[in-house]
Amino acid sequence: MLAYIARRLIAMPLLLLGVITVAFLLSHFTSADPLTSIIGERQMNNPAVVEAARARWGLDRSLPEQYLVYLKNLLTGDFGTSFRTRQPVAQDLLVRLPATLELVIAAMIVGTVFGVALGVIAARFQNRTPDNLARLFALFGSSVPVFWSGLVVLFIFSVQLGWLPGPGRIGSRMSAPELVTGFYTIDTLVAGDWAGFRSALAQLVLPASVLGWTVTGIVSRMVRASMLDVLGQEYILAARAKGAGQLRILFHHALRNAMLPTLTILGFSFAYLITGAILTETIFSWPGIGSYAVSAARGLDHPAIIGVTIVGGAAFLITNLLTDIAYALVDPRVKIGARATA
Amino acid sequence: MSDVAHRSRQFALPHWATLPVILGGFIVGAWIVIGFTVPFWAPYDPTMLAGMRFLPPGAEHWLGTDALGRDVFTRTLYGVRHSLPIAAAVIVCAVVIGCTLGAIAGFVGGLVDEAIMRLVDVTLSFPPILLAMAVTAALGPGLGNAAIAMVIVWWPIYARLMRAQVLAVREREHVEAAIASGARPSRVLFKHILPLCWSPIIVNATMDFGQVILLAASLSFIGLGAVPPTPEWGQMISDGALHFYRWWIAAGPGLAILTIVLGFNFLGDGLRDLLDPRSK
Amino acid sequence: MSAPLLQIRDLAVTFAGQGRNHLQAVCGVDLDVEKGQLHGVVGESGSGKSVTMMAVMGLLSPSACVTGSVRLDGEELIGKSERAMRRIRGARIGYIFQDPMTALNPLLTVGEQISEAIRLHERKITRRSANERAVDLLRLVAIPIPERRALQYPHEFSGGMRQRAVIAMAMANEPSLLIADEPTTALDVTIQAQIMELLERLRADKGVGLVLVTHDLGVVAGAASAVSIMYSGRVVEQGHVDDVFAFPRHPYTRGLLASLPQLDHPTARLVAIPGAPPPIAMRPSGCAFHPRCPLAIERCRIEVPALRAIGASMSACHRAEDLRPLGPTTNEATHAGA
Numbered sequence: 001m002l003a004y005i006a007r008r009l010i011a012m013p014l015l016l017l018g019v020i021t022v023a024f025l026l027s028h029f030t031s032a033d034p035l036t037s038i039i040g041e042r043q044m045n046n047p048a049v050v051e052a053a054r055a056r057w058g059l060d061r062s063l064p065e066q067y068l069v070y071l072k073n074l075l076t077g078d079f080g081t082s083f084r085t086r087q088p089v090a091q092d093l094l095v096r097l098p099a100t101l102e103l104v105i106a107a108m109i110v111g112t113v114f115g116v117a118l119g120v121i122a123a124r125f126q127n128r129t130p131d132n133l134a135r136l137f138a139l140f141g142s143s144v145p146v147f148w149s150g151l152v153v154l155f156i157f158s159v160q161l162g163w164l165p166g167p168g169r170i171g172s173r174m175s176a177p178e179l180v181t182g183f184y185t186i187d188t189l190v191a192g193d194w195a196g197f198r199s200a201l202a203q204l205v206l207p208a209s210v211l212g213w214t215v216t217g218i219v220s221r222m223v224r225a226s227m228l229d230v231l232g233q234e235y236i237l238a239a240r241a242k243g244a245g246q247l248r249i250l251f252h253h254a255l256r257n258a259m260l261p262t263l264t265i266l267g268f269s270f271a272y273l274i275t276g277a278i279l280t281e282t283i284f285s286w287p288g289i290g291s292y293a294v295s296a297a298r299g300l301d302h303p304a305i306i307g308v309t310i311v312g313g314a315a316f317l318i319t320n321l322l323t324d325i326a327y328a329l330v331d332p333r334v335k336i337g338a339r340a341t342a
Numbered sequence: 343m344s345d346v347a348h349r350s351r352q353f354a355l356p357h358w359a360t361l362p363v364i365l366g367g368f369i370v371g372a373w374i375v376i377g378f379t380v381p382f383w384a385p386y387d388p389t390m391l392a393g394m395r396f397l398p399p400g401a402e403h404w405l406g407t408d409a410l411g412r413d414v415f416t417r418t419l420y421g422v423r424h425s426l427p428i429a430a431a432v433i434v435c436a437v438v439i440g441c442t443l444g445a446i447a448g449f450v451g452g453l454v455d456e457a458i459m460r461l462v463d464v465t466l467s468f469p470p471i472l473l474a475m476a477v478t479a480a481l482g483p484g485l486g487n488a489a490i491a492m493v494i495v496w497w498p499i500y501a502r503l504m505r506a507q508v509l510a511v512r513e514r515e516h517v518e519a520a521i522a523s524g525a526r527p528s529r530v531l532f533k534h535i536l537p538l539c540w541s542p543i544i545v546n547a548t549m550d551f552g553q554v555i556l557l558a559a560s561l562s563f564i565g566l567g568a569v570p571p572t573p574e575w576g577q578m579i580s581d582g583a584l585h586f587y588r589w590w591i592a593a594g595p596g597l598a599i600l601t602i603v604l605g606f607n608f609l610g611d612g613l614r615d616l617l618d619p620r621s622k
Numbered sequence: 623m624s625a626p627l628l629q630i631r632d633l634a635v636t637f638a639g640q641g642r643n644h645l646q647a648v649c650g651v652d653l654d655v656e657k658g659q660l661h662g663v664v665g666e667s668g669s670g671k672s673v674t675m676m677a678v679m680g681l682l683s684p685s686a687c688v689t690g691s692v693r694l695d696g697e698e699l700i701g702k703s704e705r706a707m708r709r710i711r712g713a714r715i716g717y718i719f720q721d722p723m724t725a726l727n728p729l730l731t732v733g734e735q736i737s738e739a740i741r742l743h744e745r746k747i748t749r750r751s752a753n754e755r756a757v758d759l760l761r762l763v764a765i766p767i768p769e770r771r772a773l774q775y776p777h778e779f780s781g782g783m784r785q786r787a788v789i790a791m792a793m794a795n796e797p798s799l800l801i802a803d804e805p806t807t808a809l810d811v812t813i814q815a816q817i818m819e820l821l822e823r824l825r826a827d828k829g830v831g832l833v834l835v836t837h838d839l840g841v842v843a844g845a846a847s848a849v850s851i852m853y854s855g856r857v858v859e860q861g862h863v864d865d866v867f868a869f870p871r872h873p874y875t876r877g878l879l880a881s882l883p884q885l886d887h888p889t890a891r892l893v894a895i896p897g898a899p900p901p902i903a904m905r906p907s908g909c910a911f912h913p914r915c916p917l918a919i920e921r922c923r924i925e926v927p928a929l930r931a932i933g934a935s936m937s938a939c940h941r942a943e944d945l946r947p948l949g950p951t952t953n954e955a956t957h958a959g960a
Contacts, residue, residue, distance in 0.1 A: 011463075018464030022473075026480045139611065143603040145556055147563045148579050148596035155589050234724040240681055241719075242739040242791065243712035246704075252738075257729050274469040279560055283583065297475050298565045305479045312472040 005325055012321060019313035023306045024070050028063075079310070080303030084295065089307035093289060098182025099169060100288030103211065103281065104273050106204050110212025111269065112219055116262070119223025120250060123258075126228060134224075138217030146276045150210045150283035157206060164206055167285035171199040207284040211276045215269035222265040226258040233257075260327065267323030274312060360615070366608025373602050377422040386413040388420040388573040399590050406590035408581060417573035418594035424574045425602070428489050429554040433547050435493045440500025441543060447501065448508030449531050459505070462498040470495045471560060478566040485558075485574070488567040492557055496550065503546060507539035514538075549610030552603035559599050575599050625696045627831040628655040628678070628799055633690035633700075635670070635677050645902050647673045648855045651690070652929065655799065655848075658829040660822070662842030662863070664878070665852035666899045671835045674852075675801050679717060680707040694799065713743040716792030716830075720804040722784035726776035732787045733757065733772025739794035759790040763820060782813035789820065796828065803835045818845055839878050843867060851875050854900060854910035861935020869947040871937035873915045879948065909940065917941045 044050060061069070073080075079089035118134040125131045157164045169184055170176055174196055177187035185204065188196035230236065231254050239253045274290075281290035289308060296304035386392040392403070392413040399406045405414035447458040465473070477491035478484075511517060512535060520534045561567040562576030570577065575595035582592025635648040648670040655661045665671045677688045680699065692699040694714060699707070711717070719725035727735060736756035741747055747755075753772070760768035763786040776784055785805060792800055802821060806814035822845055825832045836842060842849050842863065849866050851859040851874065859872040870876045877895035897914040900906060906913055912922040921940050929938040939945075 015467050019467050026476050139607050143607050145599045151592050235727040238725040241711055241717035243708045243742045271469050275471040294564050297479050305476050309472050309476040313468045316469050317467050
């Protein structure tokens with residue numbers, strides 16, 4: 001197993017390099033002058049700026065040399081300057097990262113809780129009505145476009161019923177909490193601002209539910225399949241022979257074991273969440289990386305798009321790696337294999 | 343066993359015709375029919391003024407009118423004429439490119455295999471929508487470029503699948519026998535290996551159809567796909583989001599995407615259940 | 623004589639098949655187990671011995687219809703609610719499974735699994751004292767360094783150790799009845815003897831009634847006092863081990879004995895019973911053994927023989943009277959068929 005983790009860790013920088021290379025190629029094969037993608041159209045008429053950028057990004061040199069300069073800039077955290085915000089892209093992303101993380105984590109919680117619950121119900125009532133309803137609900141989740149379901153829930157729960165607040169991260173009459181972690185739900189608590197916390201939490205409910213719903217299907221399908229697998233094992237019968245009740249069997253004995261294969265799917269569903277976050281943030285005016293990416297794409301803000309692409313790719317790679325490692329660590333059966341081969 | 347066989351004879355349905363497959367097939371079939379016939383019976387023109395602006399749903403306009411007074415229902419129906427052909431084109435191109443490269447990688451092996459598979463790894467390192475966005479933005483917005491971007495995002499999935507298939511089939515005895523009897527490599531590949539590789543590819547392609555439609559609509563929603571007058575669903579929802587309180591503008595295209603993707607997911611789910619008895 | 627510990631009367635188990643195909647797995651089983659007695663239940667796979675035991679535990683799937691009577695210390699178990707059965711399982715009846723590799727949850731430590739068995743039935747016990755009792759139980763089944771072993775996961779145990787842990791789990795609440803379903807089949811021969819020794823010791827020391835389900839007459843021969851032979855869902859012969867071995871009153875028992883290697887006559891030819899047991903859906907009419915029986919007559923094909931007293935034991939054979947005691951080398955039942 002250690003060898004496996006080591007192999008994955010070694011492959012990691014290579015894959016990252018691949019991601020950066022793709023980004024480099026994309027920024028150099030734009031329909032426009034690559035320089036446009038660094039300083040933006042408006043600055044192209046300013047010879048001083050053009051010259052400075054040309055020199056800094058080595059555009060007067062050969063392609064391989066440019067690649068090296070690009071790499072060096074990236075390593076020093078220089079992703080170029082967004083020509084909409086006129087800020088360094090790295091800084092823009094850093095400021096927006098906590099908002100996205102908060103949303104994605106909340107959605108992950110929603111998706112996992114609902115997915116696991118539906119999966120357990122489906123397995124318990126295999127091929128009966130609750131099973132079919134659970135599957136249908138999950139299938140809807142992976143079929144509905146979030147940029148539409150977001151509008152629908154906003155219209156129903158915020159406009160019509162008035163139960164939950166409209167778009168944004170915190171109520172319009174509140175001010176953002178002092179920056180500690182960048183998670184509003186945590187920062188308001190740290191500041192002891194109870195009303196702020198309630199507001200931040202209420203703001204999270206709709207976007208996190210809409211986003212989380214998209215992965216319930218993936219999670220519940222996996223939980224169902226592995227629950228059915230586990231429930232057929234003899235140790236489940238043995239637990240019943242000990243006198244364990246149905247709930248105890250389902251949650252203490254079966255679910256724990258069924259969660260292992262589910263772990264791998266959580267990494268996979270992260271891809272869905274990133275995809276969904278981009279669109280969900282746009283609908284809910286969530287000031288995260290996703291809405292930043294969309295406005296960058298709409299405004300053809302190339303440095304910003306490329307920056308988001310690299311960061312997203314890196315995040316994606318790291319999550320997949322962590323999932324795999326977690327899987328290897330958590331399953332005692334995997335350890336036997338390691339001992340046997342070691 | 344005998345009992346099951348008996349039952350299916352009674353209803354005279356083939357074994358793959360489960361409820362999800364029938365339901366999915368019906369929905370998808372209905373949309374295909376709409377796509378082909380809508381110009382002959384649609385009540386209005388999809389791009390022309392059809393009435394007052396922002397009319398709520400009523401007898402004249404079943405789903406109301408949008409900001410330019412166009413009929414939302416008509417535009418929704420016309421939307422399928424963009425979504426389905428694009429999804430089909432993307433899937434076909436991705437399958438052709440992916441399967442070709444995957445088959446080469448699996449059959450030739452060595453450095454070629456390494457090169458292709460590392461390219462696959464890198465491409466799959468990106469969240470699909472981000473890569474599609476970046477590529478479309480680099481190529482310039484437009485439905486055609488969005489389609490190219492989606493092919494770039496999707497081909498590695500088929501390459502991986504095809505390579506695994508080829509590697510598995512290659513080990514079978516009839517292939518080894520063909521090689522031993524001195525058949526040319528191209529003949530072995532086309533005659534003995536490839537014909538056995540298709541079924542998982544087809545199932546996957548069916549399941550991906552819905553995802554491609556979703557991604558295409560997402561790109562249009564962002565503003566990288568279809569350009570405004572086009573009655574494209576993602577584009578229409580983006581319009582609807584601008585006029586949030588006139589909920590009907592987005593309702594039609596939203597339901598359209600939901601039903602057609604649901605249809606493909608039903609089909610895909612049913613097919614998967616048939617192929618993988620574990621998920622029953 | 624007081625009521626036996628376990629009294630099974632006319633037990634029948636029917637599985638609802640699709641349509642009208644009901645499958646009768648077990649039919650008319652009578653079986654008594656006394657306190658402190660080891661009762662062997664012998665039969666080939668598919669003979670209904672495991673289904674019978676699962677019916678006693680109330681662990682059959684809902685598609686199974688169980689009729690008849692199962693009394694534990696005089697208390698009727700058939701028809702009890704799932705809730706009530708839960709209080710009996712693990713507390714008054716312990717169950718030992720065939721394959722210790724699969725009977726333990728791989729993600730819980732062995733100690734956790736044993737103390738869970740305790741805590742399920744003693745709600746008031748603290749986690750700590752349950753854990754201490756689990757260690758004691760591991761010591762009882764002769765696991766060395768039980769304190770450390772309790773914290774380990776099943777995969778860190780050898781096969782024999784696991785079966786000991788499963789036995790400890792079954793003994794957790796000092797049940798009066800222990801059911802062991804092929805407890806040694808999955809183990810090495812040397813380990814088999816150790817496990818049998820352990821079960822025998824528990825029976826003698828703790829006075830538990832023990833039902834030993836096995837397909838191997840040899841296992842029963844050394845340990846059991848009473849034995850029931852099952853074939854095709856019915857008990858075909860029942861009695862004290864010595865009587866049954868000395869004078870088997872059913873051709874099937876004779877066949878089983880003939881296929882057993884004998885220590886005192888190692889050169890004697892081992893004779894297998896011709897044919898195979900019928901699958902549950904295709905049981906023959908009359909005596910289910912008749913197609914394989916060398917003594918079968920017309921009556922055997924038509925009439926199901928009842929279990930009746932003959933000599934010192936009970937037999938369900940129309941021709942029981944025609945059988946003679948077994949000589950050391952004569953296996954006339956099978957010879958007659960050859």
